[in-house]
Amino acid sequence: MAKLVKHTNGRFYVHYHDGSRSRQVSTKCTEKQPAEQFLAQFLTGQTPTKDDLTVAGILDIHYRDHGQTLRNQAATLSRKKILTEHLGDLKAQQLTKARLNRYAKARCVKRGTLRTELAHLQAALNHCVRDGYLSVAPVIDLPRPSPVKDRILSVDECDALLAASEGDLHTFILIGLETGARPQAILDLTWGRVDFERGQIDFLPEGEEQTSKRRPTVPASERLLGYLSNMEKLHNTPVITSGTIPYQFKRLCQRLGLKDVTPHTLRHTLISHALMAGKDIYLVAKFVGDNVQTIEQRYAKYRPDYLKEMTNVWRCEQK
Template sequence: MARPKRPGPWLDTRENGIHYACWYDERTGETKRISLRTRDSAEAQARFAEFLIKGHEIRRGQTGQLTVERALDDYFEEHVVKNCADAQRQKDAIAHLKAFFKDAPVTSIDVPTSQAYTEARVTGRIGGGKRRKKKEASPSTVWRELNVLVAAVNHAKWMKRTDYDVQVDYPQEKRLGEDDEAPFYDREELFRIFEEAAIWAEEEREKSPDDPNAGEIEPFITLLYYTGARRRSIENLTRSQIRMDQKRILLKQPGKVDTKKRQPIVPILKPMEPALKFLLATGREGRLFRCSDFYRPYRELMRRAGIPDFKAHPHIMRHTRATHLLQEGKPIYSVARLLGDTLATVERVYGHHSADHLGDILEEE
């Protein structure tokens, strides 16, 4: 006996905990659903009530037109949350995409609209957020965001919500080591950064003498430089990743999803020991740093140290470590192992800096 059709929309909860508004589509003979984008029951009830008031146009006649907003939301909830190591980056990209495409159907995504999105992002008409003054996005950022858009539509196609073959035009992207040099801090700039970090940390300790966590910027800078790691890897370090007896740090967190950005095991060098002992001695459980995002403090530190704005980004410290090691004549294989990069990547991105130093050595001979 067939299950009786429900007369109106109903609220449902999926295995992932997300609440959905569901209804039976008489036209297609199928049950439709739309995500309410929350796991909270009270919030879901409020959004469901809003759906009952405003959702009639979705249930009537437009169910075949999957919108960009809905495709992005479904992609985030059904794929990104479960499988992506850095969900926040994907979430930020989705916010920018939704601000531009809004409720346009996915079938409207093509080469001209993707070019229009690129123009809107690189000129700052879309994006930036409320707290960030700089609204313009780099071509590499737009490239990544368009990849998210394509992935969302392909996910919808895989879930049989659309049969649209999406095509976009990616912006021209510069490749470090080929079209542009990887920026780095010279020795004098690095000295000023370390000096200013120590001064800033001391100021924080004087302001909050009873706070054992004060002055985190100094150990953060130390570990960022000597490990050559990415910012997130240092920010999210936990006690279990530090092996002082073995003099090594396991940059990859247990259970973290593998990505193309490898997180190797790095050695604990003598300059790193005071920073690690400070972090381990403050009694933290779990994460070593209280601060979960050092991006803005890092920018402020660069301003205090007189570093140009175009180099005021934490990733420049990774470039700096690799460049300095190559300039010191360290084997490129060792540098690649430290960074978790391939030999080809290290040679392409950083080789031109070491070439200048190599020229000086050859001239001496």
């Protein structure tokens, strides 16, 4: 009798007896649902083919081969679980536009969230084609990106956030306002990457490679270094230990009456105020780990000389 057994490497294997001795074959799956599908085909004498692979199996292979190296594992696993629950039994060729429209209606989430989930699915499909698990991947029509939020904090609002916060939340806000680092980069920061002697902070975790969302090494302000130097420090332990910072930040903003403010607003605020102060756009981009084109497109309007050359056109002609 064949049965599924999960090995120490995290994968399920089919254990069976061929009449003379015990044998085993890998399902190449780390989750039970796609492994059971493999077992069902195995028991009927079928060898699973590329066209037989379900979305659950595709997502499982993608996570096994690539997903575990991604940052923010909780979010990655959450998307994988949601996609599996809604689409897991389907095969790649069944991911039609009509079916994905039904998925969108069933999810009833914001456009940006839906885009992120479907992009995750597309990445998994493409990965399985590249590695030979699928013959072809359908092209998913992703929703348009959500419009960039223009909300930035005034100096008074920044001061209010700092004055009303304490502990890890205060540390998070101060680092965000002083460095413009992405929220997850701040939460991932460890003491071993805060160089007090050189006055620098390295936001890239040891052993990780840079992605499109760069995590640069930046100089820290005197205010930030002074604050961090007074904290209790243990080498390579997180600077921020609380796991509820996003929730705490949301509650604080509600208490202060700050609308449309998210942790990412701290980054927008630093970039915008730096340009308003006349800082060079190239240096701003380097400091926050972004490219000049993106900063130009999203934030150029905050520069004091923005399009000033286009004013008083008619007055110039009359001279």
